[in-house]
Amino acid sequence: xxxxxxxxxxxxIRIVIIGGGFAGLKLARQLVKTKYQVVLIDKNNFHxxxxxxxxxxxxxxxxxxxxxxxxKIFQKRKxxxxxMAELLEVNPNIQEVYTSLGSLKYDHLxxxxxxxxxxxxxxxIEEFGIPMKSVSEAIFLRxxxxxxxxxxxxxxxxxxxxxxxxxxxxxxxxxxxxxxxxLAEMKNEILPKDYPELDFSLMNVYLFEAxxxxxxxxxxxxxxxxxxxxxxxxxxxxxxxxxxDYDGLKISLADGEEFNSYTLVWAAGVVANPIxxxxxxxxxxGGRLRVDLFNRVSGLNNVYALGDLAxxxxxxxxxxxxxxxxxxxxxxxxxxxxxxxxxxxxxxxxFHYKDRGSLATIGKNLAVADLPGVKIQxxxxxxxxxxxxxxxxxxxxxxxxxxxxxxxxxxxxDQSLRVLIRPDKRSFTDRASKRNQIKEKINMN
Numbered sequence: 001x002x003x004x005x006x007x008x009x010x011x012x013i014r015i016v017i018i019g020g021g022f023a024g025l026k027l028a029r030q031l032v033k034t035k036y037q038v039v040l041i042d043k044n045n046f047h048x049x050x051x052x053x054x055x056x057x058x059x060x061x062x063x064x065x066x067x068x069x070x071x072k073i074f075q076k077r078k079x080x081x082x083x084m085a086e087l088l089e090v091n092p093n094i095q096e097v098y099t100s101l102g103s104l105k106y107d108h109l110x111x112x113x114x115x116x117x118x119x120x121x122x123x124x125i126e127e128f129g130i131p132m133k134s135v136s137e138a139i140f141l142r143x144x145x146x147x148x149x150x151x152x153x154x155x156x157x158x159x160x161x162x163x164x165x166x167x168x169x170x171x172x173x174x175x176x177x178x179x180x181x182x183l184a185e186m187k188n189e190i191l192p193k194d195y196p197e198l199d200f201s202l203m204n205v206y207l208f209e210a211x212x213x214x215x216x217x218x219x220x221x222x223x224x225x226x227x228x229x230x231x232x233x234x235x236x237x238x239x240x241x242x243x244x245d246y247d248g249l250k251i252s253l254a255d256g257e258e259f260n261s262y263t264l265v266w267a268a269g270v271v272a273n274p275i276x277x278x279x280x281x282x283x284x285x286g287g288r289l290r291v292d293l294f295n296r297v298s299g300l301n302n303v304y305a306l307g308d309l310a311x312x313x314x315x316x317x318x319x320x321x322x323x324x325x326x327x328x329x330x331x332x333x334x335x336x337x338x339x340x341x342x343x344x345x346x347x348x349x350x351f352h353y354k355d356r357g358s359l360a361t362i363g364k365n366l367a368v369a370d371l372p373g374v375k376i377q378x379x380x381x382x383x384x385x386x387x388x389x390x391x392x393x394x395x396x397x398x399x400x401x402x403x404x405x406x407x408x409x410x411x412x413x414d415q416s417l418r419v420l421i422r423p424d425k426r427s428f429t430d431r432a433s434k435r436n437q438i439k440e441k442i443n444m445n
Contacts (some may be wrong), residue, residue: 005101007081012037015339016106017098019086020047020070023307023328024112025394030336032077035343041099045070047394048135052323053180056138058186059418060409063135065401068394081227087113090277092300108339111275111289111297111308112332115323117267118286128248129266132175139421141265146420148262149195158202163260165203168251169268170243172209172358173217177226179265180207181362184233189413206233206259210242210268215368217322218358219372222368229362243268270323272309284311288320293350295335306331314353321353330354359385364410
């Protein structure tokens with residue numbers, strides 16, 4: 001395999017970071033002023049802010065507001081190189097990675113590839129359900145909802161129209177809860193204006209959770225309050241309800257109960273994608289990689305894992321830390337300092353997670369917050385949620401546009417981004433055909 005082009009061999013110690021999410025980006029930014037050569041590799045050329053995917057899906061924010069070009073972040077940093085590529089394999093014996101662009105030697109390798117949707121082996125749900133792990137999937141969900149409402153207008157049978165209008169969410173974590181609240185507000189305040197011909201008493205927003213409560217990572221008080229808020233908004237919440245199958249219309253629960261909807265959002269679990277050359281050595285439950293307190297992958301030298309991908313046992317976290325952004329950010333900060341210490345010949349410091357609290361928003365003026373020593377709900381928790389998420393967004397311009405959208409949506413109760421954008425397959429085919437014809441003419445000449 002050819003080597004990746006235009007990355008100089010300048011004698012500097014090379015750190016290769018795979019993944020431009022919260023942890024990978026944080027680490028790269030930690031190292032911009034060091035003597036290391038940093039190579040950041042991601043399959044996308046942008047960083048995406050996952051906590052706000054649901055607002056893109058419900059037309060509250062533009063996709064560009066929660067995505068920031070990685071190249072722009074490092075424009076003035078000569079020691080940082082970015083390549084858009086997919087990781088194919090790692091050979092730790094010769095310290096080399098293989099990507100869709102070619103191979104690359106490393107001195108230190110940091111894996112921050114995150115996790116993907118876990119369908120628990122259910123092929124039908126994988127085929128017909130809609131995940132929420134990327135900006136493109138959030139856009140797909142938005143398109144699906146709007147497309148289904150256009151179809152519902154052409155149904156004279158109320159039952160068939162309801163199948164298009166109903167929305168089922170599976171998974172009572174932050175994604176499921178926040179999306180359910182946003183969809184309920186759309187049902188109550190927005191969609192009836194766009195579709196006055198439809199009977200919205202036919203529409204139901206369902207939230208199914210397999211365990212006995214929502215937001216299992218938060219306190220029982222926050223869980224109960226979130227459920228109360230959702231039900232107040234009109235969401236039908238069912239706990240201890242495991243979805244067993246879905247054929248694109250019929251949802252079957254494990255207890256035999258059935259529901260109909262053409263829209264099922266799957267947010268019920270995550271799994272780490274296997275990394276060839278690494279997972280065979282260090283993978284554990286959920287595909288996560290075993291790491292020590294310095295985030296070094298078990299059994300390997302100079303290979304580290306961060307964030308959702310890493311399983312690190314510490315104190316009460318014997319099954320690993322929670323798979324939330326705060327863990328990855330803290331791990332990246334400590335690893336960045338340790339890599340600098342290595343360069344200076346100093347000792348590394350162990351990582352210890354500090355839980356700074358959890359937040360979840362359910363709707364306008366409705367949120368829950370578990371902070372160290374205090375638990376708050378309602379308007380104050382909602383304001384705190386807005387502030388924390390706004391400050392975490394990359395880029396001043398993005399923060400400004402998100403704030404403008406939030407203020408507009410708050411006072412008007414009318415998201416203005418309900419645009420159904422679909423690729424024109426015919427035009428793509430025509431353009432591809434014309435390009436091939438041009439190539440043939442050039443070759444003939």
